[in-house]
Amino acid sequence: xxxxxxxxxxxxxxxxxxxxxxxxxxxxxxxxxxxxxxxxxxxxxxxxxxxxxxxxxxxxxxxxxxxxxxxxxxxxxxxxxxxxxxxxxxxxxxxxxxxxxxxxxxxxxxxxxxxxxxxxxxxxxxxxxxxxxxxxxxxxxxxxxxxxxxxxxxxxxxxxxxxxxxxxxxxxxxxxxxxxxxxxxxxxxxxxxxxxxxxxxxxxxxxxxxxxxxxxxxxxxxxxxxxxxxxxxxxxxxxxxxxxxxxxxxxxxxxxxxxxxxxxxxxxxxxxxxxxxxxxxxxxxxxxxxxxxxxxxxxxxxxxxxxxxxxxxxxxxxxxxxxxxxxxxxxxxxxxxxxxxxxxxxxxxxxxxxxxxxxxxxxxxxxxxxxxxxxxxxxxxxxxxxxxxxxxxxxxxxxxxxxxxxxxxxxxxxxxxxxxxxxxxxxxxxxxxxxxxxxxxxxxxxxxxxxxxxxxxxxxxxxxxxxxxxxxxxxxxxxxxxxxxxxxxxxxxxxxxxxxxxxxxxxxxxxxxxxxxxxxxxxxxxxxxxxxxxxxxxxxxxxxxxxxxxxxxxxxxxxxxxxxxxxxxxxxxxxxxxxxxxxxxxxxxxxxxxxxxxxxxxxxxxxxxxxxxxxxxxxxxxxxxxxxxxxxxxxxxxxxxxxxxxxxxxxxxxxxxxxxxxxxxxxxxxxxxxxxxxxxxxxxxxxxxxxxxxxxxxxxxxxxxxxxxxxxxxxxxxxxxxxxxxxxxxxxxxxxxxxxxxxxxxxxxxxxxxxxxxxxxxxxxxxxxxxxxxxxxxxxxxxxxxxxxxxxxxxxxxxxxxxxxxxxxxxxxxxxxxxxxxxxxxxxxxxxxxxxxxxxxxxxxxxxxxxxxxxxxxxxxxxxxxxxxxxxxxxxxxxx
Amino acid sequence: xxxxxxxxxxxxxxxxxxxxxxxxxxxxxxxxxxxxxxxxxxxxxxxxxxxxxxxxxxxxxxxxxxxxxxxxxxxxxxxxxxxxxxxxxxxxxxxxxxxxxxxxxxx
Numbered sequence: 001x002x003x004x005x006x007x008x009x010x011x012x013x014x015x016x017x018x019x020x021x022x023x024x025x026x027x028x029x030x031x032x033x034x035x036x037x038x039x040x041x042x043x044x045x046x047x048x049x050x051x052x053x054x055x056x057x058x059x060x061x062x063x064x065x066x067x068x069x070x071x072x073x074x075x076x077x078x079x080x081x082x083x084x085x086x087x088x089x090x091x092x093x094x095x096x097x098x099x100x101x102x103x104x105x106x107x108x109x110x111x112x113x114x115x116x117x118x119x120x121x122x123x124x125x126x127x128x129x130x131x132x133x134x135x136x137x138x139x140x141x142x143x144x145x146x147x148x149x150x151x152x153x154x155x156x157x158x159x160x161x162x163x164x165x166x167x168x169x170x171x172x173x174x175x176x177x178x179x180x181x182x183x184x185x186x187x188x189x190x191x192x193x194x195x196x197x198x199x200x201x202x203x204x205x206x207x208x209x210x211x212x213x214x215x216x217x218x219x220x221x222x223x224x225x226x227x228x229x230x231x232x233x234x235x236x237x238x239x240x241x242x243x244x245x246x247x248x249x250x251x252x253x254x255x256x257x258x259x260x261x262x263x264x265x266x267x268x269x270x271x272x273x274x275x276x277x278x279x280x281x282x283x284x285x286x287x288x289x290x291x292x293x294x295x296x297x298x299x300x301x302x303x304x305x306x307x308x309x310x311x312x313x314x315x316x317x318x319x320x321x322x323x324x325x326x327x328x329x330x331x332x333x334x335x336x337x338x339x340x341x342x343x344x345x346x347x348x349x350x351x352x353x354x355x356x357x358x359x360x361x362x363x364x365x366x367x368x369x370x371x372x373x374x375x376x377x378x379x380x381x382x383x384x385x386x387x388x389x390x391x392x393x394x395x396x397x398x399x400x401x402x403x404x405x406x407x408x409x410x411x412x413x414x415x416x417x418x419x420x421x422x423x424x425x426x427x428x429x430x431x432x433x434x435x436x437x438x439x440x441x442x443x444x445x446x447x448x449x450x451x452x453x454x455x456x457x458x459x460x461x462x463x464x465x466x467x468x469x470x471x472x473x474x475x476x477x478x479x480x481x482x483x484x485x486x487x488x489x490x491x492x493x494x495x496x497x498x499x500x501x502x503x504x505x506x507x508x509x510x511x512x513x514x515x516x517x518x519x520x521x522x523x524x525x526x527x528x529x530x531x532x533x534x535x536x537x538x539x540x541x542x543x544x545x546x547x548x549x550x551x552x553x554x555x556x557x558x559x560x561x562x563x564x565x566x567x568x569x570x571x572x573x574x575x576x577x578x579x580x581x582x583x584x585x586x587x588x589x590x591x592x593x594x595x596x597x598x599x600x601x602x603x604x605x606x607x608x609x610x611x612x613x614x615x616x617x618x619x620x621x622x623x624x625x626x627x628x629x630x631x632x633x634x635x636x637x638x639x640x641x642x643x644x645x646x647x648x649x650x651x652x653x654x655x656x657x658x659x660x661x662x663x664x665x666x667x668x669x670x671x672x673x674x675x676x677x678x679x680x681x682x683x684x685x686x687x688x689x690x691x692x693x694x695x696x697x698x699x700x701x702x703x704x705x706x707x708x709x710x711x712x713x714x715x716x717x718x719x720x721x722x723x724x725x726x727x728x729x730x731x732x733x734x735x736x737x738x739x740x741x742x743x744x745x746x747x748x749x750x751x752x753x754x755x756x757x758x759x760x761x762x763x764x765x766x767x768x769x770x771x772x773x774x775x776x777x778x779x780x781x782x783x784x785x786x787x788x789x790x791x792x793x794x795x796x797x798x799x800x801x802x803x804x805x806x807x808x809x810x811x812x813x814x815x816x817x818x819x820x821x822x823x824x825x826x827x828x829x830x831x832x833x834x835x836x837x838x839x840x841x842x843x844x845x846x847x848x849x850x851x852x853x854x855x856x857x858x859x860x861x862x863x864x865x866x867x868x869x870x871x872x873x874x875x876x877x878x879x880x
Numbered sequence: 881x882x883x884x885x886x887x888x889x890x891x892x893x894x895x896x897x898x899x900x901x902x903x904x905x906x907x908x909x910x911x912x913x914x915x916x917x918x919x920x921x922x923x924x925x926x927x928x929x930x931x932x933x934x935x936x937x938x939x940x941x942x943x944x945x946x947x948x949x950x951x952x953x954x955x956x957x958x959x960x961x962x963x964x965x966x967x968x969x970x971x972x973x974x975x976x977x978x979x980x981x982x983x984x985x986x987x
Contacts, residue, residue: 022925024954029941030925032951033904037921039947061922068926 008042010035011051014058021058021065077404083384084405094373097775099413101768102460105366106417106452108764111428112359113448114421114436119352122259122335126200128293131163132331133300135290135307136339137324140598145339147290147326149270149281152192154314155292159306164293166194168262169273170344172698175547175733176266177240178228182734185224187265190273198293199262202254206235208267211250215271218247221255224265243548243732247272258435261335262289262344278698283316289344292328300328323585323598351754358761361511363452365765367460368504369772370406374464376501376779382471389473398469406461414453431756433749501776502812508769509816509853510823515762516849517824518831521841522755525832526748528839533744534577534672536615537705541740543576544726546700547733552693554607554702557725561704564721566714568705571613572692574605575699577674578743580682582697587685589646589665590654599645602684603658605695610686611637611669613705621652621667624688632690634663640671642683658685676747677837703740766853770860773809777861781805781868789873801869806861813857817850824849883972884936884965890914891927892966895937895956903942903953904928928956936962 015031022030034057042050088095126132135151137144149167156165171188193209195201196219203209208219218239225234238246247268256263273279279287294303307326311319318324329337336349388398425438439445544550550557558570575581580602587601608626611618619640624631636656643651651665671681689695704722708714719737726735745752781788788801796804825841832838884892894910895902904924911919931937938959941952958966 021922022929028951029954030904030921032944032948032953033908034921035949035951036905036947037908057921060920061925064920064922064926068930071930 008039008047008050010038010054014055017058018061021061080401080404081408083401084408087405088409091377093778094377094775095409097771098370098373098409099416101366101369101771102410102413102456103416103420104764104768105362106413106449106456107420107424108362108761109359109452109456110417110421110445110448111424112355113452114438114445115428115432115434116352116356116359117444117448118259118434118436119336119347122347123261123331125257125259126331128198128200129331130298131293131295132198133292133294133303133328134331134334135292136327136329137286137318138327139324143327143339144286144324145289145329145343146286147288148283148285148316149274149279149288150283150314151311151316152288152290152292154310155290155307156194158310159303161294161296161303162292163295164194164198166192166198166291167270167288168195168291169270169279169288171268171273171278173545174241175243176228177243177732178237181228182732183227184734184736185265187263189262189264189267190270190278191267192270194293195267196251196253198291199260201256201260204252204254205233206249206251208251208253211248212267212269213271215269215275216245216247217250217272218266218268219251219253220249220266221264222252223255225249225252240732261347283311283314284318286318286324291331300330304328348750355757358515361515362761362765362768363456365508365511365768365772367456368508369768369775370409370456370460371463372501372504372772373775373779374406375467376776378464378468381468385468385471386473389471395469399465402465402468403458403461406464407457410453410457410461413456414449417452418449431753431760433753502808505769505773505776505809505812506816506819508765508772509813509857510820512762512765512769513816513820513849513853514824514827515758515765516852517820517845518828519755519758519762520845520849521824521828521832521839522751522758524839524842524845525835526752526755529677529748529837532673532677532837534614534616534674538741538744539739540706540709541614542704542706542722542737543701543740543743544704544722544737546572546692546696546702547736548730550702550726550729551696551700553729554692557702557729560725560728561722564718566707566718567721568707569609569613569703570705571609571703572607572689573610573701573703574689574695574697576701576740576743577614577672578747579699580675581699583682584659586659588657588660589648590656591648592646596646599683601642601645602682604684604686605689605697605700606686607689607692610703613703614672616672617670618667619670621665623667623669624686626688631666632688634661635666635688636663637667637669637686638665639669639681639684639686641681642685643668645683656685658687663687673837674744677835680836704737766856770856773857774860774864777805777809777864780808781864785868785871788868788871789875792873798866798869802862802865805865805868806858809857809861810854813854814850816853817846821846821850884934884969887923887927888931888936889966889969891924891931892936892958892962896958896963896966900955902956907956931962932956934961935959936965 015035018034019028019031024030034054038050038054041053123129134145135147137147152165152167155162167190169190171190173184173186174188175182175184191212193212195212196203196208201208203219204222205225206219211217211219220228220234220239228234228239229237234249234252237249239249240246274281279285281287292303304325304327307328308319311326319326335347336352338344338347385398388401393401422438425436428434429436546554554572558572561567561570582603583600584603585598585600587599587603606624608624608631610616611623618637621637623637624635628635636658638646638648638651638656648654648665651668654665655662656665657663669686673681675682692700706715706718708718722737723735784805788796788804791801791804824846828841832841890911891907894907894914898906898910904921907928908919908921908924911924928937928939932939936959937956939954939956942955944950944952
């Protein structure tokens with residue numbers, strides 16, 4: 001019958017929805033009822049109004065449906081809630097363990113999620129995110145992130161799909177002055193005007209772009225504007241730099257967001273950098289970071305090929321000689337993938353993965369507690385399950401009941417976790433060096449909370465609810481005790497016998513032990529670094545930068561400083577020893593072979609007192625001397641690493657040249673470990689300052705070795721002397737001094753932080769595991785009360801009983817060791833491989849971690865078992 | 881036992897009144913006549929379903945008609961329990977009204 005059923009048709013979608021909402025066992029009589037009314041209306045008032053009416057009817061049905069659904073759920077739900085709350089009240093320890101364990105793990109996970117989200121948010125605020133690249137260079141041995149000065153303009157002019165290119169150089173520390181206000185600024189860059197077009201750095205006043213087009217313009221951040229100008233309007237005003245030039249403020253930009261990989265407080269132009277001769281500007285000088293903005297689809301490989309062709313066209317020597325090859329990195333990849341230890345970004349993809357994994361593990365441990373305690377208590381509830389089934393509850397209802405109970409616990413834990421996370425956030429920020437904010441009603445936070453709750457609550461709730469609901473009522477109710485009935489149950493088998501529980505406890509402790517091992521390994525490596533690093537009187541070494549007239553008048557300053565009885569020695573170097581000031585392949589030596597062409601050496605200028613002051617022994621030949629004519633200019637001292645790399649035999653007296661200028665090697669100095677242990681000690685070539693007035697690199701420092709302890713009155717007085725000397729030569733630059741010790745330690749800030757985080761997470765993992773263990777132990781003791789009573793009446797001693805009760809757990813912890821050792825070894829040797837110089841992983845670390853876990857487990861279980869073991873057997877045998 | 885709700889009470893009355901003609905559209909019309917208000921279809925269906933679940937109503941399908949797009953009518957009928965429940969609610973209401981001193985609620 002192909003007759004159209006309806007001459008006028010109701011809205012199809014609405015009709016379909018009605019049939020879904022009121023299924024009516026397939027008969028569609030509801031649809032028919034509505035259709036009938038619709039038909040009448042359509043005939044009377046027109047099709048349009050009838051269809052509108054139909055839709056309104058559909059919408060109006062929703063509230064009734066919801067109410068109806070609630071109507072049926074409410075009565076059962078009230079009962080479930082009652083039972084759950086009654087259980088929690090009755091079994092306080094059990095509820096406490098579950099809620100606390102879950103809350104601690106959730107708080108942990110929440111903090112880690114906040115951190116991970118922050119790490120992943122870097123640079124995402126840029127509107128042109130998908131079009132921005134950073135130019136990188138692939139060398140034979142490493143990848144670098146700099147490119148030559150003429151590169152960016154050439155790219156912008158010659159490659160059509162590049163719509164913008166910007167060079168960024170990181171300025172040395174400059175002192176700025178405005179009237180009475182003078183400060184050092186560490187965080188400045190030299191850049192092209194396109195910077196503010198490519199990146200989303202909003203300009204609030206003036207035009208930051210034009211500020212960067214002349215050599216004497218400057219763009220400053222809002223914070224810096226307030227710092228120097230207060231409430232004044234900074235536009236067009238002058239900021240004095242180093243007492244030498246006045247820069248005109250051409251623009252003010254909003255403070256660079258915390259989650260930008262590149263951050264700066266002020267920017268000056270590339271012309272300024274050129275005029276101030278901050279860096280080499282030729283095709284062979286790789287001193288700038290270059291960012292490109294492209295139009296059109298992404299094609300990294302094609303872009304890189306064009307960049308290399310362009311570099312060859314312009315005779316970039318390193319590319320022509322095939323030492324380097326240009327490549328590009330997406331903006332969103334920069335932060336988490338820094339190129340070497342000297343790159344600006346501080347993020348680390350590995351850390352993000354590692355801590356996500358730890359969050360997962362800690363949640364896992366808490367989830368295991370949940371499952372273990374729920375299944376252990378199962379038989380207590382077997383009767384309830386049996387009875388519910390007898391009066392007609394089906395399995396689905398029981399599952400939803402137990403799910404509801406676990407949801408309740410999860411919900412309580414969640415509230416507690418949010419409070420804990422909030423309270424712990426300042427400490428977490430201090431530890432991670434972040435500035436995270438906790439806003440409960442931020443959609444991201446809510447989503448993470450929900451995700452964590454679902455993950456932990458549902459996964460941990462699923463197993464007990466499936467397990468508990470599977471009991472056979474007849475068997476549960478028939479048996480003299482539920483215990484016996486359960487033993488007969490088909491499904492109960494291995495879960496009941498506690499095998500699952502034991503496996504899970506082993507898992508918990510395996511994770512905990514692995515974390516303890518990791519903490520130990522990191523701590524040992526840090527101790528090793530501290531021990532092996534350069535350490536000659538390290539905590540007594542101050543340094544002051546060559547500011548203003550300190551360089552030209554260094555000789556005078558030095559003799560004035562040494563007049564003070566507490567100042568033992570003074571020396572100068574072209575930069576802090578932790579920093580590489582100049583690294584070059586422009587070196588040659590007697591007998592250099594062609595395959596040694598890619599050897600780079602750090603070239604360092606020092607004064608004649610440097611080696612002695614720093615306690616760096618000369619092992620061959622002699623050090624520099626200010627008295628010997630010709631030392632300045634032609635004499636070189638190599639370190640051991642340089643001798644090894646060059647392969648020179650009896651280096652003293654052989655010729656050595658830097659940038660084609662020949663000199664002679666006068667001595668060899670022992671290697672000193674100033675720089676990060678993640679890299680090998682670099683080959684170094686030292687030479688003498690010809691004059692501290694002209695050979696200045698901008699980063700030069702003077703080291704001052706003190707006699708006494710750097711604390712107390714004498715120290716204050718010495719510093720006052722240093723300040724007096726400083727002020728006698730400098731008028732513009734504010735006095736400052738630093739400890740070399742701190743500069744050395746700063747290199748391992750991240751590693752130390754990581755170690756501390758490991759420590760805390762290990763502690764929490766052990767804590768949560770022990771909570772669970774405590775719960776299980778008290779449960780076992782309670783279950784075995786009668787057995788203990790009988791054993792005691794038959795003559796068992798207290799130690800016998802304690803052994804009986806704790807033996808099981810000891811085996812579990814020992815088994816956990818076997819699992820976690822290889823895993824921890826694998827993970828931590830990976831971490832250690834990041835260091836060239838590393839502490840050995842002594843087996844004692846493993847044994848120590850294992851023993852610690854065992855002792856903690858015993859202490860946890862011990863109290864409970866001792867209590868039951870010492871109880872009077874009469875009471876126990878009465879127990880029912 | 882819990883009392884049934886107003887909408888349930890009226891629905892039972894409508895079904896009782898309509899006898900063999902008690903299906904969705906007619907019940908809804910009857911409810912409108914009884915209460916002077918228009919009832920949403922959803923409200924009617926939900927209430928009828930619930931009463932059926934509570935075993936106060938039972939239903940069967942009638943022959944499909946072309947006017948309804950070939951869909952059957954579901955004809956409702958009161959069960960003994962439904963009748964009893966109506967009688968009970970009537971007793972409860974009368975008792976409640978009697979016990980108050982108000983003679984004419986209009987005022």
